Amino acid sequence: MQIQEVSKIAKDGLWTNNQALVALLGLCPLLAVSNTVINALGLGIATTLVLIASNVTVSLIRNWVRNELRIPIFVLIIASFVTTVGLLMNAYLHELYNVLGIFIPLIVTNCAIIARAESFASKNTPAKSLLDGLFMGLGFTAVLVLLGMMREILGQGTLFSQAHLMFGPSFQGLQLTIIEDYRGFIFAILPPGAFLGLGLMIALKKYIDMRIESRKNLQSQQPVTQPLV
Amino acid sequence: MNNLFKNMLIGGAALTAFAFISSLIVAVTNESTKQQIATNEREALLRSLNVLIPHDLYDNDLYNDTAALYSPKLLGSKNPVTVYRARKNQVPVAAIINSIAPDGYNGEIRLLIAILANGTLAGVRVVGHKETPGLGDAIEARRSDWIKTFNERSLSNPLPEKWRVKKDGGEFDQFTGATITPRAIVKAVFNTLKYYAVHREELFNTTPPPLISRETPYADPRS
Numbered sequence: 001m002q003i004q005e006v007s008k009i010a011k012d013g014l015w016t017n018n019q020a021l022v023a024l025l026g027l028c029p030l031l032a033v034s035n036t037v038i039n040a041l042g043l044g045i046a047t048t049l050v051l052i053a054s055n056v057t058v059s060l061i062r063n064w065v066r067n068e069l070r071i072p073i074f075v076l077i078i079a080s081f082v083t084t085v086g087l088l089m090n091a092y093l094h095e096l097y098n099v100l101g102i103f104i105p106l107i108v109t110n111c112a113i114i115a116r117a118e119s120f121a122s123k124n125t126p127a128k129s130l131l132d133g134l135f136m137g138l139g140f141t142a143v144l145v146l147l148g149m150m151r152e153i154l155g156q157g158t159l160f161s162q163a164h165l166m167f168g169p170s171f172q173g174l175q176l177t178i179i180e181d182y183r184g185f186i187f188a189i190l191p192p193g194a195f196l197g198l199g200l201m202i203a204l205k206k207y208i209d210m211r212i213e214s215r216k217n218l219q220s221q222q223p224v225t226q227p228l229v
Numbered sequence: 230m231n232n233l234f235k236n237m238l239i240g241g242a243a244l245t246a247f248a249f250i251s252s253l254i255v256a257v258t259n260e261s262t263k264q265q266i267a268t269n270e271r272e273a274l275l276r277s278l279n280v281l282i283p284h285d286l287y288d289n290d291l292y293n294d295t296a297a298l299y300s301p302k303l304l305g306s307k308n309p310v311t312v313y314r315a316r317k318n319q320v321p322v323a324a325i326i327n328s329i330a331p332d333g334y335n336g337e338i339r340l341l342i343a344i345l346a347n348g349t350l351a352g353v354r355v356v357g358h359k360e361t362p363g364l365g366d367a368i369e370a371r372r373s374d375w376i377k378t379f380n381e382r383s384l385s386n387p388l389p390e391k392w393r394v395k396k397d398g399g400e401f402d403q404f405t406g407a408t409i410t411p412r413a414i415v416k417a418v419f420n421t422l423k424y425y426a427v428h429r430e431e432l433f434n435t436t437p438p439p440l441i442s443r444e445t446p447y448a449d450p451r452s
Contacts, residue, residue, distance in 0.1 A: 035362075069240055073247050080251035084258045091262035094269035155363070186363040 006131060013135025019112035020143040020198070021205050026110035030144060031194035033103050035155065038162050040148030041141070042096045046085050047107050048137025053081045054113055055133035058121040065122075074117045082108040096165040112140060143201065150197050155189035157182025278313055280370075281343035281352045282323045287315035291325075296435045298326065303424040305329030305337065305417055314433055321346050321433040324425065327356075330417035334409040335359040338368070342421045348429075349386075353379040353418055365410035375402065375411070384422050392419040 019025045026047070034040045057077050065073055086104045089097040097104065107113070116136055121129040152159055157179035164172040187193040275292055282291070294316070297309035304310045306329045313325040323345045330338040339357035344350055353376055355368045367373040378401065393399025394412045403411045425432065 064243075066236075066240055066243060069244055072244060076247055076251045080255050083255045087255075087258045087262045087266070091265035091269065094266075094273065098273075184363045186361075189362045 005128070009128060009131045010135045013132060013137075014139040014142065015205075017136075018139040018143065018205075019115070019136050020140050021202050023112065023115065024202075025112040025115055026140060027198070029103050029106055029110060030140075030147070031191050031198065033100060034144050034147040034151055034194060034197075035189050036152045036162065037145060037148040037160050038096075038166050039099060040144040042093070042100055042166055043103055043107070044137070044141025044144040046089065046100075046104060047110060047113070048134065048141055049085055050078065050081045050107055051113055051116060051137040051140075052130055052133035053085075054078045054117055055121040055129040056126050057081075058117040059124060059126040059129035062122045070118070070122060071114075074114055074122075078113050078117065079108050093166065099162070099165055112136060143198075147194065147197050147201065151188045151194060153178050154185045155187075155193070156184055277341055277354060277356060278325055278343075281325055281341060281354060282315050287317050287322050289314075289316045291315050296432060298424070298428070298432065300424055300428075303420040305331045305420070312432060316433075323351055324432055326421055326425070328417055328421045330413040332409070332413045332416070333358060333360055334365050334407070334413075335361065338410070338413060338417070340414070340417060340421075342418055344422065344425050348422070348426060349381055349383045350379050350418070350422070352377070353414070355414070360410045361407065364404065364407040367404050367407070368410055368414060375404070376414075378402065379418055382418075384426060389419075 013019075017023060020027070020030055029043055029047070033043045054074070054077050058074055061073075082105060085107070086097075089100075089104060116132060120132045124132070149159060152161065157177060159176040159178055161175045163174035164170075167174075185193075188197070271292060278291055291313050294314045296312050296314065298304055298312050299309045301307045304326065310329070311327045313327075314321065315323040315325070323343055325341050325343045328340050328342050330340060336359045338355060338360065341354045341356055342350070343352050354370055355376060358366070358368065360366050360368065367375055370376050387400040390398075391400040392415060394401050394403040394408060394415055396403055396408055397412065399415070401411065401415045
């Protein structure tokens with residue numbers, strides 16, 4: 001695999017086709033679980049693991065699955081991995097599992113996973129599919145974490161609260177209190193605030209894309225040649 | 230026609246094969262994590278129980294010395310409610326009742342109410358709720374100290390007429406902007422105390438039932 005192929009897959013997953021900001025998939029868990037950074041990180045990593053596992057598996061069997069059966073089989077694969085990840089989290093990250101609650105099994109409804117299985121993994125090699133799963137997952141996690149930071153600071157005035165849920169008791173003191181004695185902006189904690197936050201992020205991304213585009217146009221402006229009469 | 234049938238058969242076989250493999254993976258993971266998950270849940274519950282009744286107060290198997298209490302009116306559920314019984318040298322020391330406050334703002338609130346042998350409250354903790362974040366969720370021990378105002382209360386402290394929120398003429402604080410939530414909890418704690426006063430004897434004497442549904446704590450109540 002060439003480095004250009006890898007960087008194209010990476011760029012797609014992290015920016016150009018970011019599942020949360022461009023494809024707008026997986027918004028239900030995104031909005032519900034991004035109320036703190038640690039929750040966002042937990043769900044993001046779980047989703048990335050499922051994405052990688054399902055992409056690789058779908059890619060491995062892509063030549064043996066009949067066309068009419070591919071959707072049920074993809075769903076089977078994704079559901080099995082989500083259940084497995086859920087069980088593993090319940091066993092080894094029990095407190096975080098309890099906090100995330102119903103959103104771990106709900107990873108199965110994240111359309112980004114079946115979208116990648118259908119549009120990429122079923123048509124590419126396992127190695128590429130693994131990378132695609134990884135970068136799509138990282139892109140999704142990045143949006144989750146950024147939104148989580150915004151909502152946690154605005155909603156609670158802290159950052160990294162409850163870090164021990166994910167990283168163990170030694171991380172208990174990781175919480176940063178950004179705003180002292182903060183009464184809390186409840187709108188940021190509830191789903192409507194998440195919607196607005198996501199909307200702002202999408203707008204920001206488009207703005208950045210526009211700026212990059214216009215700078216590229218400026219640089220490549222050629223003098224117009226007169227057609228020969 | 231034969232071709233179509235053959236295709237269907239192969240398709241069905243393929244689906245079955247995949248279903249079998251997926252189920253196998255899930256079953257294997259389930260088996261290998263079962264122990265750890267049971268341990269986790271047991272530890273989490275024990276931690277919640279020990280926050281209310283510390284280790285040194287009892288010497289029995291608190292987790293398993295349970296009974297099922299049935300009182301829809303006083304304990305808040307039409308299903309039997311678990312009580313964890315603490316004893317020292319066979320003498321009853323405390324009972325932790327997993328009551329429910331049915332009239333929370335957004336549904337039922339699940340509680341662990343610890344009552345000492347003499348009828349005094351050792352403490353109360355919320356183990357499950359759907360109240361509004363930032364408003365009603367001040368009932369959680371990690372959000373505010375409100376729930377600790379129940380420590381050392383009893384049916385005579387305050388007197389029965391004072392077992393309400395201040396807005397209703399009682400002695401318990403409510404939250405600014407959220408009265409329904411604390412009101413529901415004060416009522417549930419009062420009702421549980423009343424139940425305990427009447428049923429104390431049989432509560433400690435019934436043998437544990439064979440199987441009982443366990444409460445999985447909502448969050449770790451750090452005191």
